[in-house]
Structures are given as C-alpha cells and as structure tokens.
Amino acid sequence: MTSGSNPALAALALSPDPPAVPAKPVITQVLDTTLSVIEKSKRLAAWTAVDHHIRPEHKIIGIGSGSTVPYVVERIVAQGEQVNRDRVFLPTGFQSKELIVRANLRLGDVDQYPNIDVTIDGADEVDHELNCIKGGGACHLREKVLAEAADTWIVVADYRKNSQTLGTTYRSGVPIEVAPFAYAKLLQNVRRLGSADAALRMAQGGKAGPVVTDNGNFVIDAPFDADAFADPHSLLARIKLLTGVVEVGLFCKMARAAYFGNADGSVTIKWDDGKIEKGSSLPT
Incomplete structure (x- = not known):
C-alpha cells in the first residue's frame, strides 16, 4: 500500500550508513529479513527507473508519494550537484515535499511549472495494462495532476504491487x-x-x-x-x-512504464505497448 509521510524510511533511504542495532530474537530477525528483501526490491525499482528516465536534459521533475519514493530521491541526488543545480522538483504531497527539501533540491509547484518532463511515482497496485490503483496515502488528486502534466509518467513499486487484474492484492478498495x-x-x-x-x-x-x-x-x-x-x-x-x-484513485493507461523490484534481486519492467522485460543485475 502506498504510504504517507515516513520520516524513518526517508532518513534510512538518504543515509549511506544506517545505524547499528542490537541483536534481536529469532522471530524478529526473520521478520526483519523479509522487510529487508522488500526494501531492497523497492530500491531496485526506484534506482533502475531513475537511471532509465531521469536524464541530464530533464529540468522539471515530479516526485510522487509512497514508500518507494525515498529511493527515487536518493538516486537523483546521486546524479550529483552539477546536474541537479538547474532542476526543479515538484512534490505530490507532504512526504515528497519533505524529501525534496531535506535533499537540498530546488522545490517548485505545478502552478509555476505546468509542463513536467518526467514524474516518477509509486502505486498500490498495477495491472497488465499499467492501470493503477493509487491513493492509499490520500495524495491521488495531486498525484494525478502531476502525472497528467508530465511528458512521461513512470511507476515504481515492489513485486507485491504487480498484478494481472486490479483488486487482486490491494483489497482496501x-x-x-x-x-x-x-x-x-x-x-x-x-x-x-x-x-x-x-x-x-x-x-x-x-x-x-x-x-x-x-x-x-x-x-x-x-x-x-x-x-x-x-x-x-x-x-x-x-x-x-x-x-x-x-x-x-484509478489511473488508467497513463504510465509509460512500471518498474517492479523482485525478491530475487531482478527487476521487471512493463511497458505501455505490452512489452515485458526482466533484468537480473543491480544498478551500480
């Protein structure tokens, strides 16, 4: 499910060296391992999408909402101060606004920049035609505005959001x-x-x-x-x-592509023409 503001996750995503934690009981360690796989899959999807779609010539960039988005910002920051200096970043809500500000990126709004080069956003579920359910974080009005304003709209998520038909995994409605x-x-x-x-x-x-x-x-x-x-x-x-x-919160045939990080360390890319690609290497 797409989440709202998550300061702990944002701090973790933007920190190269997460703090050490004390040993935990075996049951908790198993749970942590599962969460680690999910977080790695989110990071893989986000990093790969940024590498493919956020190019040096892109100056107006929309930043979406959800638990995968901190990794989008992380990867954009890694492109360097020089390339980000002339860019403006538009948030879809409080969470993405905070991520932009904390990363020292230039903040803008869609009323200033109604034409966006690329918007990258999360999703609660995506079907085989790239139709999406969004709004688990209650940001879907602004998310849809930034999606429609973008020349290219890209979805990033972990493998749990990849469905054949909407309503299969996201049951909240x-x-x-x-x-x-x-x-x-x-x-x-x-x-x-x-x-x-x-x-x-x-x-x-x-x-x-x-x-x-x-x-x-x-x-x-x-x-x-x-x-x-x-x-x-x-x-x-x-x-x-x-x-x-x-x-x-139904986004129908709006996405150019959807990137899903998988538990095995691969990434599945679904394109709007029906093509599906799968890669096995992590971005560097």
Whole structure:
C-alpha cells in the first residue's frame, strides 16, 4: 500500500550508513529479513527507473508519494550537484515535499511549472495494462495532476504491487477523494455502483475522525469485485460522474512504464505497448 509521510524510511533511504542495532530474537530477525528483501526490491525499482528516465536534459521533475519514493530521491541526488543545480522538483504531497527539501533540491509547484518532463511515482497496485490503483496515502488528486502534466509518467513499486487484474492484492478498495459535506450521500451512491462495503477512511494513531487530505477533503475506500475491475476505465468514469467526487484513485493507461523490484534481486519492467522485460543485475 502506498504510504504517507515516513520520516524513518526517508532518513534510512538518504543515509549511506544506517545505524547499528542490537541483536534481536529469532522471530524478529526473520521478520526483519523479509522487510529487508522488500526494501531492497523497492530500491531496485526506484534506482533502475531513475537511471532509465531521469536524464541530464530533464529540468522539471515530479516526485510522487509512497514508500518507494525515498529511493527515487536518493538516486537523483546521486546524479550529483552539477546536474541537479538547474532542476526543479515538484512534490505530490507532504512526504515528497519533505524529501525534496531535506535533499537540498530546488522545490517548485505545478502552478509555476505546468509542463513536467518526467514524474516518477509509486502505486498500490498495477495491472497488465499499467492501470493503477493509487491513493492509499490520500495524495491521488495531486498525484494525478502531476502525472497528467508530465511528458512521461513512470511507476515504481515492489513485486507485491504487480498484478494481472486490479483488486487482486490491494483489497482496501478504490480511493475516492470527496467533498466533506457530500460524503454521506456519496457513500450511498458508491454502494449503488456495486461497492457494498464502501466506507469513509478514518484516521489512525489516536486521532478521532476521518482522514483529511492535503486539499481538505475526505476519502472513501470502495472495494469492487473482479467484474468491475475488468474495465477500470469504465469504473473510473462511473465514479467520477458522481456529484461531490473530487478525484478517483484509478489511473488508467497513463504510465509509460512500471518498474517492479523482485525478491530475487531482478527487476521487471512493463511497458505501455505490452512489452515485458526482466533484468537480473543491480544498478551500480
């Protein structure tokens, strides 16, 4: 699932020498090993995508959201101060803004730079046609704006997000950003579209009440069955037409390519023309 701001991960991703930790029980060590594989796969996807698509001539670059994105920024920084000096980086939310600022990269906004060379972003799930579910971190309105503004939109994720059909691995549902005053009626209408378990996303960590996006809106999570996801574009259109919907976390046929880091140290690249490539070497 695409996450929101993760300062611990950001610090780890931007630090060449993670701090030493004391020995842990065997069960915890096994869990840490699993997480290490996942983090390495995220890093592989991000590094490879940056190497392939962030070229010296690219000056306006969109930085997306999620747990893979710190590795995108890490790899961009590794290109050097000289090449980054004349670049401007546009964030999709608080997390990516913090990553840009902490990396001493120049921060910009899409209202200043409506034409973007490349945007690299994460995803909650990607199907065989590069349709994506996004919005687990409640940033999908701004993410979609930066995706549409980019000449090239690239998705990076680990192997768990690579699916044949949407809704297979990401079961929380389609994220729908909605006007707060209309959420109750929209819940009824989304359920009538076939999402019987559609629900308002509630805040975690002790805060009472719903999640509020950077735009001041609420989020409805709407699970649909496999038949609905057979045509994601049609599902997107039906939801988007509901009055009060601000944006829908379905990104249909927008990506040029999707990069997935695999557990075996390889990377799978899916292209928008249907071609699939797999490489076995780590970027240097």
